Amino acid sequence: MPNSQIAMVVRDDDGVGWNVCGGFQVPTEQLDPKIYVCVVVRQGDVIAHGDDVVSSRRWRLEVKPGGGEFKVGRSAIVTAVAIAQQDPSGLEAFTWAQRVNVLQRRTDGNPDPVFGEPVTVPGQGELAAGRAISSSLTVKEAEAAAGDGSLSWEHTLQTS
Numbered sequence: 523m524p525n526s527q528i529a530m531v532v533r534d535d536d537g538v539g540w541n542v543c544g545g546f547q548v549p550t551e552q553l554d555p556k557i558y559v560c561v562v563v564r565q566g567d568v569i570a571h572g573d574d575v576v577s578s579r580r581w582r583l584e585v586k587p588g589g590g591e592f593k594v595g596r597s598a599i600v601t602a603v604a605i606a607q608q609d610p611s612g613l614e615a616f617t618w619a620q621r622v623n624v625l626q627r628r629t630d631g632n633p634d635p636v637f638g639e640p641v642t643v644p645g646q647g648e649l650a651a652g653r654a655i656s657s658s659l660t661v662k663e664a665e666a667a668a669g670d671g672s673l674s675w676e677h678t679l680q681t682s
Contacts, residue, residue: 527618528600531563531585531592532625540570540587542600543628545580557606561585565598565624592624599661599673619661621673647681655681 528544542561560573561583570592572585592598601619608614649655657679664672 528620528622530625531598531622532628540585541582542585543582557604559602559604561602563598563600565592568592594624594626597621597623601661617659
């Protein structure tokens, strides 16, 4: 299963637009993945989104904020959905969310993200025709008691 993280939310090279930069950790049998990525960034009332098909381990997407401008030096919540092609005829969707600082310019040559060891909950099953499976991951600012910089999350998996 591919994995991804956001490296930074940063001003575009022209100093006007915004980019979200990240990288994939892809199994070796998928050396040239073609993955559709959709990213949403939220900092207070400012929300930006962008999407594209990427075909390299390191990626960069332009995002367009609505409701104002990002404040450089403050953090934002970033969430993304990616859909990867799986051989011979499947699709794999995966999501992630994290807190990222908004930067004025790229740093350290846009370093690769550092991936921790994944925690996997085992499970698989059959999905009958006419049925659906959905997964919801909600990430939001944590209650004040949780400590500064914390996020809270809730995950729901449903089959119908």
